[in-house]
Amino acid sequence: MIDSLGLDLKVINPMLREKYGEVEEINREFIRERFALAIPEFCRDILKEIDRYTPEDLEWMVKEYELLRRQATYDLCPGVTALLEGIKAEGFPQWVISNNKEADIDVILKRVGIREYFDNVWGYDSNPAISKKPAPDIYLGAFKAAMAQYEGIQEFFVFEDSQMGIESAVGARSLWNGVPVRVFGVGTGGDSMEMLNEADEVFETLKNFNF
Numbered sequence: 001m002i003d004s005l006g007l008d009l010k011v012i013n014p015m016l017r018e019k020y021g022e023v024e025e026i027n028r029e030f031i032r033e034r035f036a037l038a039i040p041e042f043c044r045d046i047l048k049e050i051d052r053y054t055p056e057d058l059e060w061m062v063k064e065y066e067l068l069r070r071q072a073t074y075d076l077c078p079g080v081t082a083l084l085e086g087i088k089a090e091g092f093p094q095w096v097i098s099n100n101k102e103a104d105i106d107v108i109l110k111r112v113g114i115r116e117y118f119d120n121v122w123g124y125d126s127n128p129a130i131s132k133k134p135a136p137d138i139y140l141g142a143f144k145a146a147m148a149q150y151e152g153i154q155e156f157f158v159f160e161d162s163q164m165g166i167e168s169a170v171g172a173r174s175l176w177n178g179v180p181v182r183v184f185g186v187g188t189g190g191d192s193m194e195m196l197n198e199a200d201e202v203f204e205t206l207k208n209f210n211f
Contacts, residue, residue: 002077003076039066138168155179186205188205
């Protein structure tokens with residue numbers, strides 16, 4: 001929904017230089033391949049790449065990076081607001097399922113003006129026992145919670161813009177014994193449309209989606 005990759009590409013290298021001085025530049029491809037990870041894993045991989053990984057350095061980077069994300073101004077991806085408006089008009093509940101912390105998701109959604117569309121937010125800290133994407137656990141947990149909360153659910157629609165997210169959703173569907181799940185890939189994240197081909201359908205942007 002938001003261009004978080006654009007933020008990562010702008011802030012990661014300046015943040016590292018401010019902390020460590022001149023260090024090896026983290027290239028765009030390395031960031032692109034990992035930005036969908038939960039923040040602790042993303043920061044771990046960055047620090048290992050520049051040979052600065054220690055538990056203390058990881059704690060610093062996670063804290064600093066989370067602060068930058070909460071303070072950042074994001075651009076919405078094309079078609080997001082129109083789709084959210086359309087789903088809301090139909091009366092369907094909308095949830096966010098993310099590899100970020102619940103509180104951070106909430107702040108970011110409010111900053112870009114779309115928090116009001118969502119009935120619930122699930123982050124990687126919603127249940128510490130649940131594994132993060134690409135594991136299927138977070139989607140399985142959300143499906144079960146939604147079924148318990150709402151009557152008459154006939155189908156779940158999942159939108160993902162990363163190969164990791166699609167792997168999580170498709171994996172959950174294969175283990176799920178409830179209502180059908182349709183998984184849609186959207187090419188506005190860091191992965192190419194070809195990398196999203198495990199989804200049922202892939203769209204260049206959400207402007208191309210009709211339900």
